[in-house]
Amino acid sequence: MNYITRFRKPSKIVPLIMFLFAGAIALLTVRNAVTEQIEVTHEVGTWSYTTKAQQHGPFTAYININDRTVAGLKQYAETNKALAVELAKTKTDARFQLTFRKPVDVPTYRAWAKTTGISYFSDVILGMVEDNGKTLTGQIGSGSSDPLPLVNLDSSLAGLKQNGHLITSVGITQVRGHADSSVLPALANDPMVFLAEVTPNAIIKELRAGGASDADIDQASIENSSPIFSLMEQLGLANFR
Numbered sequence: 001m002n003y004i005t006r007f008r009k010p011s012k013i014v015p016l017i018m019f020l021f022a023g024a025i026a027l028l029t030v031r032n033a034v035t036e037q038i039e040v041t042h043e044v045g046t047w048s049y050t051t052k053a054q055q056h057g058p059f060t061a062y063i064n065i066n067d068r069t070v071a072g073l074k075q076y077a078e079t080n081k082a083l084a085v086e087l088a089k090t091k092t093d094a095r096f097q098l099t100f101r102k103p104v105d106v107p108t109y110r111a112w113a114k115t116t117g118i119s120y121f122s123d124v125i126l127g128m129v130e131d132n133g134k135t136l137t138g139q140i141g142s143g144s145s146d147p148l149p150l151v152n153l154d155s156s157l158a159g160l161k162q163n164g165h166l167i168t169s170v171g172i173t174q175v176r177g178h179a180d181s182s183v184l185p186a187l188a189n190d191p192m193v194f195l196a197e198v199t200p201n202a203i204i205k206e207l208r209a210g211g212a213s214d215a216d217i218d219q220a221s222i223e224n225s226s227p228i229f230s231l232m233e234q235l236g237l238a239n240f241r
Contacts, residue, residue, distance in 0.1 A: 049222075061222040073231065084188040085185050093180065098196050100193060100194065122177045123175075124172050125139055127229070129169040130167060137173075181201075
């Protein structure tokens with residue numbers, strides 16, 4: 001699957017009642033009483049996450065960084081490094097989202113990806129510049145061991161060109177996928193990587209302990225409520241190099 005898309009932010013959550021869940025304070029919130037969709041927010045130190053139980057199908061989860069400053073993002077990165085070390089001991093298939101310190105050109109990214117031990121690439125996030133100087137954010141799906149299917153990239157760029165967008169620069173800003181947990185510490189400390197986000201695995205662990213099925217977990221969407229690289233740009237990329 002190949003496509004260019006825009007990011008979406010979750011709607012505002014209305015807290016109703018507090019309860020204890022897996023050692024974290026949770027806020028039980030009801031979004032729509034008719035469809036019985038329930039949202040639960042968990043505060044976990046430097047970050048929190050909101051899970052939304054669907055009436056039918058898998059759940060969704062949004063990760064929120066509690067402190068969206070340079071110091072806050074750096075602390076969140078350190079939190080993930082520590083979690084990566086703990087996950088490495090489990091030797092299981094782990095989810096991750098990597099955010100680079102700066103956009104990485106396609107050849108460099110593809111060469112780098114071959115050295116990482118990553119077994120499955122879900123998709124990559126692109127930063128693109130048009131000939132008029134405007135910037136676009138896009139997403140290219142892989143769903144395979146290919147770090148960036150070039151046929152998907154070429155098709156998407158051709159589609160933009162047909163719509164009057166002439167792209168002069170393409171850089172990879174983030175990549176999502178799965179890997180054996182043993183490689184996570186190396187990814188977290190890679191000099192090209194600012195943030196190796198492995199907190200989705202902590203979410204999955206709690207949800208599995210709470211009774212979520214493996215089928216729902218496999219299909220679950222877990223992502224940041226705000227794109228990390230956009231926050232880095234707002235705060236000055238030089239602060240993260």
